[in-house]
Amino acid sequence: MGVTILKHSEFERKPLPIVETVVTQQLILLPLYFFLPFWLTIVSLVIAAVVLRAELKGEFTINRWLKVALTLVAFILVFVSFRKISGRDGGVGLISLMYAFKSLEIKKPRDVNVILSLGFFILLAGFLFSQSPMIVVYQVIPIMMILHVLVMLNSVHNVHLKFIDSRSIKFERIKPHVKYIFLALPIMFVFFVFFPRLGGPLWSMPGMKSAVSGVSDTMMPGEISDLQLSDEIAFRVKFNTTADNQSSLVNKSNMYWRVMTMNHFDGVGWSRRNVKIISNPNHQLPEEAKVSYEITLEATNQKHLVALDRPLSKVRIGNLYEDYSVVSAFKIYDRIRYSATSSPTLTLDQIITPEQQDFFTRLPAEGNEKTKEWAQNTRQLYESDAAFIQSILAKINKEEYFYSLSPPTLDEDLVDSFWFDYKIGFCEHYASTLVFIARAAGIPARVVVGYQGGDKNPLADYWIVRYADAHAWTEIWLQGRGWVRVDPTSAIAAHRVEEVLRSDFSFRDSLFEDIEFVDIDNLSAFKQMTYWFDNLNSQWNDWVLGYNRNMQRKFFSSWGLSGFNQTQLIVIMIIAVMFFTLLSGFNKFANRDKRTPIAKAFNLVCKNLASKNIVAYDAAIGPEHLRQLLINRKAHYYRHGGKPNSAYDAIIDSIEQYIKLRYSKNSPSDDQEAINKLIRQMKKATSRLSRLTE
């Protein structure tokens, strides 16, 4: 292997690794192609093809008109495709396109560096679209390529990866980059665990939530539990009332955020029908009973607005309806802010008309007969509606009713199947069933959907409510009291109301374990793999994606770190990072002895000779130099009347052979047998030398 020596100008003006850079760039962009408009992929690939063609043809510059044409096409497409350049898709699309265009301008090492550094940022953008474990596994490839091209830029010798010749893609080539990634992993892990997490984002990007749209118009089974898995923010609330007044009226457990009521059941799901706008009702309420606040609602793509249960009047952008929900005249496509006033103690509709009485007790004529019958019979046992409802809550509380995010698929008669057989469900099952039972017993009832709870941002004076806080509860009309809020879910999972269990995955797991039992041995291999993958995914969700402030706190307390405050934890983090950084510098990890066995043997000979004071040890001594030293030494030995000794000749001979094997042209350096023989010979000769010094 010849050693390359470059002059300064040669090193500075080395040919740029353009092919590798463009390939790396495409590998970086690849995950985004699945999420961005199709034309963008085409434009980006065309750019890559143009650059590669120019490079392979040895042209230094790319046709200027081609560049202008491509840019023009891209601009028109951007203008047509994203009218409004904001939000995730538009922003990432534009950045990716600009990133792809950058490769038309590779002229200096600087340009390559910019493409590679920004590559990390583009990789990050991919995580806004998908957070599956697969994308993480994939991203190792572009990261290694980035590092590889960076090493190429900074290397004297050429380390071009040949893509065609498979034999030349040796592990040796990528080993250094694997090494850097491997050594960086503990540092990454320490940062990940210890880096302080905020309760909410620094600021919100419009359109961030395009995948999630909050509580919807209808309530189908499973809809809310899907929402519950999203940790994204639904809205923020800032209370205007003084802290004392606010905390006496609203605290986390009675913070019900009303979005709408559902009054019609079709046997499967609930929907909202025949609700009219009402003009501002004139409630005579003392000022202490009112809470005024400001809501910043994220885009929902729907008309419904959020208000604290129960709103007193219409808001700037929405009307009050007779079910006391606030609805805007247009869909909310952007983040909006509005003020509202509510009173949690407001009484609603003390008197209802017979038509309303009829409407709110209506059920499908058929289906769920068992529950209907049970409700009617049970009602007879109690003297009042209130006592009856109370008894149902008591039943939920005492009997084996479970709360689960992923309940089993219910049978045809959903209510029957839930209420009598499975007894596992989410808030919407409980709300739906309670309303069904009440209606079956002739009590007017309706489902209310919205959000429950919220998180106070510790750094600022506002509350954050997430999609994960989505909830469904009921309102039962009782004589003399009007619509009364009844939350059947709170009867079972009191924790749900006391503390938001959004990230409390362990609580949910413990529930599953008792109920869902799968006999692994009797499963087919495919099924097993499905379960295994599902498990992996759920572990991924729990431990990687779901790692937030609460998890962090829990993790620290399980490690006995709960006594430390934030600053101390950061100090621990920095110390741990420094430790792992320094650890990476140890030769043992950083640089293994890559010498060939024969070079090691030669080194051993040198060391042995030095230890016997035959020659002075010098790591840089060359074999030819050593041979000369030994010949001199031998002459010296005989001149001073040494007895004939073949040890010198043996060692000189072996060194000569070593020179021949390693340095001469056409040397049989891959003749393993010759090498092994020489190694043995060298060792033997060295051991015989010991006699010289006696």
Place this chain on the structure above:
Amino acid sequence: MFKDYFVLYRLFRRWFDRRMPRSDNVVLNHKSTYIWPSAYGYLTLMVCIIMLIGAINYQNNLAFLLTFLLIGIGLVSLLSGYKNLQGIRLILNAQKEVFESETVVIELSLSSASDKSHFSIGVGESKSNMTWCDILHPEMTKVILHLHCKSRGLWSLPRMVTMSRFPFGWFSVWSYFAFEHTVLIYPKPIEPPANVIKGGGLDQSDEGEETIEGIRKSGSEDFHELRNYQAGESMNRIDWKSYAREKGLFIREFTESLANPLVFDWDNFVLTEDELKISYLTYMVIQASEQNMSYALKLPGHSISMNDGDQHRRDCLALLATYQLPQEAREW
């Protein structure tokens, strides 16, 4: 005020020099290694900060992971870049004769004293002019440097710098070192034109016992014969005297032994600057030794008696190299 700065500067220089290894066999160590982010390092740091802000804002744990991985790779590369420059052994190879000229060529041997390979190492007088190589353990890399030297005399090699941006170019690592070894720079040899020799005119040269021509003449075995010049022969051996007399080009063939020895005398030259005289004498010494002749050198206050051989030549050249220089430059 200015004086204070001067003291500070001197303190800094002392600290700096103490840390700098100074020997003929230099092993770079951590004391003399410095590290700072390069422009690309700052670029990557900026990208890193943007990524971190994005990760915090979107509360995206994978974004956090990627950012932290990048930070981790950066830290690991910082340390490995730093270690890449440590444990390099630089040996100044024995020099051939160096004559005063624009650049001086020296040869360095780079090897590893730490049992590992070092990559993309630049060595040179300054960071803007380096020679780049790999040191692949256990092989030795020989690097030839062109240094700017000032003038004849004893020359301490300048402070040199090694640097590397390996592996990712995010950090510049550099280290200063100096060789203790000094190089004796011989004067630049210049061929003396005939008219600067004492007596000036060509006509007198026959009589001038002390002219170079005279020396040649008086020793009749001085040169064996004059033969016709053939194209391609060294111009050095042309008998310029004959040429000047329009007799054509002749080649001087000197004989080994001389009855009348050559004496190169300072006083032979007239109306010439001292430096130029030194150059002329140097030329003559080289010529004579190339032709294996015995010669003597006479300078005001110094003289080297008649002799031949390499050692004699070295002595003569050394005397010329340090003649009329301050004392400290002559301690060889």
